[in-house]
Amino acid sequence: MSSTKGAFTAMLSHRCPVCKEASLYENPAVYTFHNLGQMHRTCPVCKTNLVPETGFYFGAAYVSWGLTVALWVSILVALKVFDAMGWIEFGFLTHPVTFLSTGMVATILVFPYLFRLSRSIWAFMFIKKSGS
Numbered sequence: 001m002s003s004t005k006g007a008f009t010a011m012l013s014h015r016c017p018v019c020k021e022a023s024l025y026e027n028p029a030v031y032t033f034h035n036l037g038q039m040h041r042t043c044p045v046c047k048t049n050l051v052p053e054t055g056f057y058f059g060a061a062y063v064s065w066g067l068t069v070a071l072w073v074s075i076l077v078a079l080k081v082f083d084a085m086g087w088i089e090f091g092f093l094t095h096p097v098t099f100l101s102t103g104m105v106a107t108i109l110v111f112p113y114l115f116r117l118s119r120s121i122w123a124f125m126f127i128k129k130s131g132s
């Protein structure tokens, strides 16, 4: 249960960094948009404190920024590949609207998932099993 693969899967599915079973969020469904940021204060399964200090998850904004940059770079690479394969006509300087509109639509579509994922990654980096 504490294998690296288990931890990675648990992180991607927004689970508790210690027991990897319970969701970090009160409503585990991402795309219902209901209580998107509402987290458990303590894990319902292992009772780990999931909010160790006030403002703990402000730092997740840095993770979110990194994920968003990675998303935009991926979109740029994908558009260049589609152009190279002849599926679309795309150049970064000649078709900026294609890049910006694709990037904005993709950012809006994945926002709820990335928002939660950034907090999940932050929790996995800084919340360890307490030495009880």
Ligand SMILES: [Zn+2]
Residues within 6 Å of the ligand: 016, 017, 018, 019, 020, 021, 022, 043, 044, 045, 046, 047, 048
């Ligand atoms: Zn737990």
